[in-house]
Amino acid sequence: MIDDGPGIRILSLVALLLGRRAPVTLAWIQERMEGAYGPPEDIGGDDRDEAAHKAFEAGRRKFLRDQELLARLGLRIIFLRGGEDEEAGYLLDADAFRTPELRLDPSEAEVVRLAAALAGGVEGFPLGSDLALALAKLSALASGLDLSKKDGDVAASWSYRHRLAVRAPHLDAFLPMLAEAVVERRRVRLWYRALQAEGETERLVDPWGLFLRRGVWHLVGWCHLRKDVRLFDAHRIRQARPEGGEDAFQAAPGFDLSAWARREPWELAMHEPMTVTLRLERTVAGLFHPGAGASRTVATAPDGGRTVEIVVTNLDPLLGLVLSLWGRAAVLGPPAAVSAFDARVDQVLAAHAGEAAP
Amino acid sequence: MNPTARDIERLQLILATLRRAGGRMTVDDLASRIGLSRRELADAVSRLQMVHGDDEHGYEFVDIDIDGDTVDLSPNLDQGLGRRPLPLTPSEFAALAVAVRAACAGPAAPLGREASVLLAKVAPHVARNADGSPSPETVALEATPAEDGRRADVDAAVRAGEEMEIEYWSASRDEVTRRPVAPLGLVHRDGNWYLDAICLLRGDERRFRMDRIVACRRTGRKATRRPPAAPGNPSLGLAAGPPARSGGTAAPPVAVVRFAARVAPWVRERYEPAAMTDLPDGGVDVRIPYDSQVFLAGWVLSFAGAATVVEPAAVRDEIRHRLSRSFGRPVN
Numbered sequence: 001m002i003d004d005g006p007g008i009r010i011l012s013l014v015a016l017l018l019g020r021r022a023p024v025t026l027a028w029i030q031e032r033m034e035g036a037y038g039p040p041e042d043i044g045g046d047d048r049d050e051a052a053h054k055a056f057e058a059g060r061r062k063f064l065r066d067q068e069l070l071a072r073l074g075l076r077i078i079f080l081r082g083g084e085d086e087e088a089g090y091l092l093d094a095d096a097f098r099t100p101e102l103r104l105d106p107s108e109a110e111v112v113r114l115a116a117a118l119a120g121g122v123e124g125f126p127l128g129s130d131l132a133l134a135l136a137k138l139s140a141l142a143s144g145l146d147l148s149k150k151d152g153d154v155a156a157s158w159s160y161r162h163r164l165a166v167r168a169p170h171l172d173a174f175l176p177m178l179a180e181a182v183v184e185r186r187r188v189r190l191w192y193r194a195l196q197a198e199g200e201t202e203r204l205v206d207p208w209g210l211f212l213r214r215g216v217w218h219l220v221g222w223c224h225l226r227k228d229v230r231l232f233d234a235h236r237i238r239q240a241r242p243e244g245g246e247d248a249f250q251a252a253p254g255f256d257l258s259a260w261a262r263r264e265p266w267e268l269a270m271h272e273p274m275t276v277t278l279r280l281e282r283t284v285a286g287l288f289h290p291g292a293g294a295s296r297t298v299a300t301a302p303d304g305g306r307t308v309e310i311v312v313t314n315l316d317p318l319l320g321l322v323l324s325l326w327g328r329a330a331v332l333g334p335p336a337a338v339s340a341f342d343a344r345v346d347q348v349l350a351a352h353a354g355e356a357a358p
Numbered sequence: 359m360n361p362t363a364r365d366i367e368r369l370q371l372i373l374a375t376l377r378r379a380g381g382r383m384t385v386d387d388l389a390s391r392i393g394l395s396r397r398e399l400a401d402a403v404s405r406l407q408m409v410h411g412d413d414e415h416g417y418e419f420v421d422i423d424i425d426g427d428t429v430d431l432s433p434n435l436d437q438g439l440g441r442r443p444l445p446l447t448p449s450e451f452a453a454l455a456v457a458v459r460a461a462c463a464g465p466a467a468p469l470g471r472e473a474s475v476l477l478a479k480v481a482p483h484v485a486r487n488a489d490g491s492p493s494p495e496t497v498a499l500e501a502t503p504a505e506d507g508r509r510a511d512v513d514a515a516v517r518a519g520e521e522m523e524i525e526y527w528s529a530s531r532d533e534v535t536r537r538p539v540a541p542l543g544l545v546h547r548d549g550n551w552y553l554d555a556i557c558l559l560r561g562d563e564r565r566f567r568m569d570r571i572v573a574c575r576r577t578g579r580k581a582t583r584r585p586p587a588a589p590g591n592p593s594l595g596l597a598a599g600p601p602a603r604s605g606g607t608a609a610p611p612v613a614v615v616r617f618a619a620r621v622a623p624w625v626r627e628r629y630e631p632a633a634m635t636d637l638p639d640g641g642v643d644v645r646i647p648y649d650s651q652v653f654l655a656g657w658v659l660s661f662a663g664a665a666t667v668v669e670p671a672a673v674r675d676e677i678r679h680r681l682s683r684s685f686g687r688p689v690n
Contacts (some may be wrong), residue, residue, distance in 0.1 A: 005365075005405065006362045006365075007362055007365035007366050007369055007405070008369075008405050008406075008408050008409055010362070010366055011366060011369055011370065011406075011409045011439060012408075012409050012410040012411070014439060015409055015410065015411035015412070015420075015437035015438065015439055016410070016411055016412050018411070018412075018437065018438040018439070019411060019412035019437075019438065020412070032412070033410075069360060069362060069363055069366075072360075072363060072447070072485065073363055073366060073367065073444050073445070073447065073485060074444055074445030074447075074484075074485030074486075075444065096442065096444060096445050096485075097438065097441045097442050098441075098442070099442055099445075099482070099483060102479060102480070102483060103479075104476065104479065105472075107469055107472040108472045108473075108475060108476040108479070110466070110469065110472075111458060111461065111462075111466050111469050111472050111473045111476050112458075112476065114461040114464075114465055114466040114469075115454065115457035115458045115460070115461045115466070116457070117461070118456075118457040118460055118461070118499070119457070122499060125499075126497075127449060127450075127452060127453035127456060127497060128453075129359075129364070129393070130359070130447070130449040130450040130452070130453035131450070131453035131454065131456070131457055132393040133364075133367055133368070133371070133393070133446075133450050134446050134450035134451065134453055134454040135454070136371055136375065136391050136392055136393065136443075137371060137374075137443040137444070137446055137450070137483075138454075138480070139375065139378075139391060140371060140374040140375045140378045140442075140443040141374075141442065141443050141483065147391075148387070148390075148391075158464060158465045158516075158543045158544040158545065158546075159543070159545050159546070160460060160461075160464070160499075160545075160546040161545075161546065161547050161548070162499065162500065162546070162547070162548055162549065163548055165548075165628055166627045166628055176359075179449065179452075179497055180359065180449055182496045182497060183448050183449050183452045183496055183497070184448065195623050195624060196623060208496070209496045209497065209498065210496065210497045210498075211497065211498040211499070211500070212498070212499050212500050213500045213549065214500065214548070214549045215548055215549065235627070257495060257496060257497075257498050258459075258495075258498055261498045261500060282572060283527040283534050283570075283572050284527065284570075285572075286508065286568075286569040286570065286571065286572065287569050287570075304572075304573075316662040316664075317660075317662065319662045320659065320660040320661055320662035321660060323659040323660065323662060323681075324656040324657065324659040324660040325656075326532050326656065326680055326681075326684045327683070327684030327685060328527075344662050344663045345681060345685050345687065346687075347663040348659060348663050348666075348677065348681060349678060349681055349682065349687060351663070351666040352666065352667065352674045352675075352677045352678045352681075353678060356616075356666070356667070356668040356669060356674065357668075
């Protein structure tokens with residue numbers, strides 16, 4: 001019996017069918033696979049007993065499961081109904097083995113080699129093994145792609161590392177599942193504890209996207225409990241499981257994951273929007289580049305300093321950033337923001353005056 | 359991904375990779391390409407020997423073997439399984455797209471068009487979803503893209519291996535310096551981009567955060583130093599997170615920082631319990647190693663009044679004096 005584990009059984013099935021140009025019956029497969037898919041249907045004929053029938057059914061179901069798994073890998077075993085000159089049966093659609101070689105020009109190959117620098121560099125990356133396999137498959141598929149080349153080029157001179165700021169033991173268990181659910185558009189049920197909340201809530205979520213920001217994995221999606229788009233810190237998800245099939249939803253039109261991934265702390269919805277004007281010395285102007293959230297430069301000084309307007313819905317983090325720049329930035333308006341900033345300066349000075357409280 | 363499906367992918371990839379290489383590779387090379395250890399590869403090869411094809415056309419098994427440090431696959435005896443690698447799964451394509459986009463926020467920035475072409479070329483090699491479309495961009499890594507001319511100049515100088523003169527604001531000293539540097543490479547660490555370079559004034563390796571490079575002037579001179587063999591030299595001692603921790607052997611000084619109750623839950627997620635002391639009002643004291651007093655002070659200020667240095671007194675003084683000078687308050 002060829003059943004040295006499902007991997008070998010299924011590869012053997014593929015090898016068996018690769019050699020066939022005409023459809024073959026399940027009985028033919030069962031016979032060639034020496035019992036891996038149970039006994040052929042006609043064993044025992046009309047007199048077969050219940051045990052034989054059960055064995056046949058179990059083998060047939062195993063074959064259907066393997067057929068489904070192979071389809072997910074891009075190898076389809078199709079059933080042909082047959083005709084006057086042809087018997088009904090199964091045929092492997094071998095297009096996957098006939099694809100033309102992937103031809104990459106040197107610049108495209110360089111992009112792959114630069115992207116390969118991320119492999120293994122992102123802690124908790126739920127698609128880490130997917131990336132490794134994707135790169136290995138490209139290496140086997142593309143001409144002129146040598147990912148082992150290390151020296152003398154820019155790919156060797158850059159690296160990407162991102163560690164987790166918050167570690168949670170259960171993250172490893174369900175982050176890959178969440179990533180797969182996002183890719184397959186499969187609903188998930190979450191048990192989530194918000195940062196300031198007492199207990200956790202159970203909710204059904206359409207996972208639109210997953211991103212890593214400042215060492216924290218975030219899930220963004222449609223929350224059926226709140227009937228709104230919500231952002232979840234993955235480490236605060238206590239439990240998660242997929243629910244239902246693939247392609248269960250579509251993200252809202254115009255949904256842009258990278259816009260969510262670039263959101264600054266002062267863009268969290270904590271109060272009504274306020275447009276804050278900052279003056280930045282040229283030394284720190286690079287910290288507020290034009291793409292940083294809803295900001296725009298309204299004036300540039302001859303020395304390279306800038307005046308920027310930033311739409312803020314969570315004022316404190318912006319005030320904190322300005323404080324930390326030691327006067328190289330200043331809050332110019334509106335008056336409420338200026339007052340709040342002055343109050344923070346006085347508060348910090350008072351807290352650091354004299355001896356610290358025990 | 360189902361473990362069996364992943365197993366099949368790897369087993370098949372061994373055959374496709376070997377066939378691509380002409381049927382012979384070293385064990386180490388093949389193992390590293392597939393992402394297996396030597397032992398896992400040996401196990402996979404012995405299992406592949408059991409794959410059984412159709413015996414009507416002659417030899418019915420996959421003829422693969424390990425001989426010493428070499429893996430051999432007999433020509434045309436892979437039962438047809440290694441002619442091409444299997445298509446990328448939607449998750450693999452998504453992972454590739456994530457990596458390409460992150461690279462395009464860094465050294466691949468000038469290759470944005472090529473990156474799009476690459477993904478378009480790979481898309482037909484993806485196993486289709488039920489609705490027939492390749493997976494959309496649904497996973498992202500933090501990688502703020504290049505935004506302005508300074509960044510483009512730095513990128514170009516790194517690519518060309520060309521010396522440059524940079525003006526740099528050091529947050530750990532709150533001072534601006536100008537220095538010639540020979541670029542070693544771009545590095546992304548924990549959400550920030552850095553330039554690793556040799557400071558030609560001091561003759562040592564330094565790491566410069568990209569958004570603190572105030573100005574960059576390319577010199578046109580070819581840098582003579584080559585990049586180190588291993589990118590991301592740990593001796594550079596990058597901080598594990600704010601504030602900076604010492605990369606040296608001597609134990610760094612430790613500050614006690616008090617966090618107000620409103621930020622305490624966030625803080626508790628990020629520090630080891632042994633470093634924290636809960637306070638009756640819901641706040642928390644955290645013992646934090648540091649190696650730059652100015653950097654620590656700035657980091658504490660970034661909490662906008664929700665963090666206070668308890669000790670050492672020198673850091674409290676640093677905050678009081680700098681803040682007073684910076685914002686026109688009387689210095690006490």
